[in-house]
Amino acid sequence: MSNPSAAMIVIGDEILSGRTRDANMHHLAGALTEKGIDLREVRVVSDDPGAIADAVTALRSRFDHVFTTGGIGPTHDDITADCVAAAFGVHVGVRDDARALLQAHYDRSGQDLNQARLRMARIPDGAVLIDNPISTAPGFSLENVHVMAGVPNIFQAMLAGLLPRLTGGAPLLSQTLRVERGEGDIAGPFAALAEEFTDLSFGSYPFTHNGIYGSNLVVRGTDASRLDAAMVRLSEVFA
């Protein structure tokens, strides 16, 4: 039985312009690997309604889960909820439970729940809220699309609350052998080993460090004993 599959949509002009370095992809990738959900594709798209809706439509039918980050705040460029609703063809509007969460939050801090903040209570029909323990404004899951904040600490907190609701599979394990030889020398025997262990995946990730050419040989799979067996063979071949 194979693991559930997933894709991610990172929404943000600020990443495509090079102003900001995305931090959420790496965090999600690690968390899903641990959970046994296979992240198969990531798309970074601009703050453009068509681009966001197209990505949601393309990915939600191909993967078991789609995770989005960014664009759910109170400013005019926060359009993710509308785009996701459009992709599903459902209505989006201020929802009472989300409004009540925000009202209580701003009452506590003595701030006004103004029109801009109320945008954060706009939730597509049929969605389930995702808790935001940092700044209250919730994310949401609409069927298999999970919409979360782009600010890294809020994203991470939302994801921590969401993941226990999802069914995972066998965690993907990996082991690495660092070899200080050029990839061209190791490619032949490495490919032969990959053919010995067809239930595992073998990747070679070259590096140069202080003038030394080398490669990290990575073996991945879900069966720890098979990984151990492959690492024994790798060590023999590249000792």
Next chain:
Amino acid sequence: MSNPSAAMIVIGDEILSGRTRDANMHHLAGALTEKGIDLREVRVVSDDPGAIADAVTALRSRFDHVFTTGGIGPTHDDITADCVAAAFGVHVGVRDDARALLQAHYDRSGQDLNQARLRMARIPDGAVLIDNPISTAPGFSLENVHVMAGVPNIFQAMLAGLLPRLTGGAPLLSQTLRVERGEGDIAGPFAALAEEFTDLSFGSYPFTHNGIYGSNLVVRGTDASRLDAAMVRLSEVFA
């Protein structure tokens, strides 16, 4: 006249599994912004022939340029050249000029140009080589698809050689005002300002730092004097 558009394809299971943090997207985004080429989408795909070819096919017709990173080394998991050739429906094989480059390189270092290394001379028919001043094995441009290495210092060197061949547009400029107020307070006047300057784009990027909520208000455009004018208004409104 609008700037040329671009997409990027990052090829690598090691990024999707969370083992490695991609560094090339941020570098390419910054370099293209400076060159006046608009990066509109990035896809991270796995080391899977169908996924790579599908991404190339989908993006090369929609954007002026497509930049790929990863999967052009000598090991069995280096399949990018084959996938790009398949997407174009052209033949791929060892090319004499690429082989000569590699032969000279390995002769100099006293190493053998073995079968694995010869894989790096496999170039799709009709492609133009991209120089690799670090480790010789070339990248290539096939029409509007530019295929480069995944190792960051090699990718950066290839890109530096490639960019002067491409026609850019007006560099996208940006200016930022950091405001230590919650986004909910600034959203209304910020949206109003965005409507005053419809030739510029206005983005709000919230942060929390040491318990302070704030936002970086970013204005982008190609006309420096318009940016200056917008920043004057921003400063007035959020003084």
